[in-house]
Amino acid sequence: MTETGEETRIRTAQDDAADIYAEDGSIRSDFLAMVGAAIADRDLLFLRQNVARLHESELGDLIEAIQPDQRIALVRLLGDDFDLTALTEVDEAIRLQIVEHLPNAQIAAAIGDLDSDDAVYILEDLDHEDREEILAQLPFTERVRLRRALDYPESSAGRRMQTEFVAVPPFWTVGQTIDYMRDEEDLPETFTQIFVIDPTFKLLGTVDLDRILRTKRQVKVETIMRETTHPIPAEMDQEEAAQLFEQYDLLSAAVVDENERLVGVLTIDDVVDVIQEEAEEDLMRLGGVGDEELSDSVVETSRSRVPWLAVNLFTAFVSASVISLFEATIEQVVALAILMPIVAGMGGNAGSQTMTVTVRALATRNLDIHNAWRVARREAGVGLINGVLFGCLVGTVAALWFQDVSIGGLITTAMLINMFAAAMAGITIPILLHRAGADPAVSSAVFVTAITDTTGFFSFLGLATWWFMSS
């Protein structure tokens, strides 16, 4: 991309920012209509001036907003003017749909212009054959770089890193370094630090750009570099790398191979995406949904939601069989059937409050052996206080409703028992799952509900059976 080309793109993107979005953050309907008409009319002039020059994330939003067949038509019409980077901003299903409709030669030509991390992001979803065909059409160094990144495991730092970076030897002066950057054409599109390496590419240190700018020309870079810079092993999981960024407020970090040689750089913009994804993953898992995307089909979505429903169905039958133990009691006192969902449901709500706090605290590493005991005691206290509070409330209402003090007393006791059990289940189940190496966000809810349902039904119906049958 030429200097002028880049500047135009940036200016346009920002001038248009107010233009293409409506108040609520969605793309303006009249802009969508104009784009739709331009696609139908094959109006290349309009598309080049108003679509091709959008910022990659705006183009991504536009692609998501238009109809599937318009997407293919748009990308075909724009041809080389279509910025492939926009595909890193859309749902996986949409990305695959578009890439499958593009000739491999066109993808190969476009991939050469991308930053390596964006190129890898697009290539990693393709099937093996297409990927190899595209790689084969790239220049040698480009191909080697991308293949190296693709060889690292999925979700590793090596997959997310950018292989373009500026590296200089330690004996260079600040002046030499600046002169090199002024003359060299082939620099990364943007960067915030440069790396200092020895002749074997072993990482020696890092220098932030502001440090270079504050330092006199004759000073050697080795005297201003920082020695250890959280080098990130390429094999490290991206989530762990993101935690390092958060903890030490990094903007970018060197990625090194097993021999501590510099192979790439991980930048904060990719890390922000990882942080978002991880937080979203926890939320989705707690809600019983997996990696689904809004663009998934009906069948894909149904299928992905079946496992969680199936496991919950099993626990529902367990609670039903607990109820069936007390068939005879319910037959005599139907009020029990009316009230029992309250006991189970309130326990479930209290349990999910505690569980949510626990799962989140485990994910952010705020809960560990040093405070687990204190937090568990707190949750026990909360369970007791709210158990007493809501137990008495429900008991009073139930006694008035059914004009029966004993029913009020029974449900108060059962609520207290169940809300305490809920608190204990909400804190211990996620911790035990975490200790066992499982992801507490995935399976905690099922276990907690199983415990609050069975405890709720068993305590209420059991107490009632003992009371009514013995009196």
Add this chain to the structure above:
Amino acid sequence: MTETGEETRIRTAQDDAADIYAEDGSIRSDFLAMVGAAIADRDLLFLRQNVARLHESELGDLIEAIQPDQRIALVRLLGDDFDLTALTEVDEAIRLQIVEHLPNAQIAAAIGDLDSDDAVYILEDLDHEDREEILAQLPFTERVRLRRALDYPESSAGRRMQTEFVAVPPFWTVGQTIDYMRDEEDLPETFTQIFVIDPTFKLLGTVDLDRILRTKRQVKVETIMRETTHPIPAEMDQEEAAQLFEQYDLLSAAVVDENERLVGVLTIDDVVDVIQEEAEEDLMRLGGVGDEELSDSVVETSRSRVPWLAVNLFTAFVSASVISLFEATIEQVVALAILMPIVAGMGGNAGSQTMTVTVRALATRNLDIHNAWRVARREAGVGLINGVLFGCLVGTVAALWFQDVSIGGLITTAMLINMFAAAMAGITIPILLHRAGADPAVSSAVFVTAITDTTGFFSFLGLATWWFMSS
């Protein structure tokens, strides 16, 4: 902070990183024991060498891990060697506890060394009197800067911005700019871009540091600056600002006042914290918990969880009264009481799956008017498919269990109805709340559960009443 001081701090922090943390990311128990002993023995040498030199986030983790009385003792013992920045890394309750025990004079002295965004972060939690007393002890320019940031609304970009930045006039050359940065002592600790302003401080443009380093000395900065740079109004909500950072992959952005004059800079490290907080907020709200922190007391926690439980209790009584409509039927066919929680519960699970996806998609702005209709149709399809699937499954088991085909047929139909209703409630309720300007994460769950419970009980018991009472 001096050059050498900073370098030592950074080096030490990183060398120790492997040292103070155990495998699971918590602080090593033996390190905690050593710190505890040093505090008890008033071993200043140990504390200065091993605690004062930790990175701020490590020191924050350490403070959270030790006992409340140890925290105060530690901060008192370290005195001026205690890096107040560490307080930005701990829970609010802990921060307040420590700050309350420090003399205002000591805080004032320490605040002067902080970046303005960190200083504001600590000052904003203090009560008015303490804050004024501390501000009064600061140098004039420092005081004016901090007060200006504190005057902006809570959670605004103005509160989170850093008031230290590098700004130059447009007619300066790259060479002049570099020479200025080499000579000027009072620069921000780190920065990635400089700003171009007119004599009235009006923002003209931005230049990334890498652009300066690639450009010849004689070039004027106005020719390499980018004109529009997403200037962020100081009044803008931090969440909205964070969305701009995410959308345009920004590292920092200018914050301007109502006259478009540059007042500060918002940096990605603060934005990462905002993104984390917002994602966490959605997760916590969906789980029925508010802004609570792990360090909150039993009473605070109980109280904060009562409102959600109370609202849920109300809906629980509504479903109980639905059940009570069918008292007579249940008395005759107790199997209904045993099976009815399955119908309600499975609807609740399916509803919460759809609701989770919807709430998240609304929060990330992936769901808008352009795809709402398509997503709603998809959810309807998923509800029908999974309703048929689980309806038949549950119907078969129920028919076998109670040796009664009609019970199987009734529960199959009721499950189908309820899982379809759950899907519709899961998608429409969050969208309606969002349209009405409410936060769908806060209240969707209550409404969805109310609908799945009442629909579940009403359809199952209603159908059964019609079937058994009319036959």
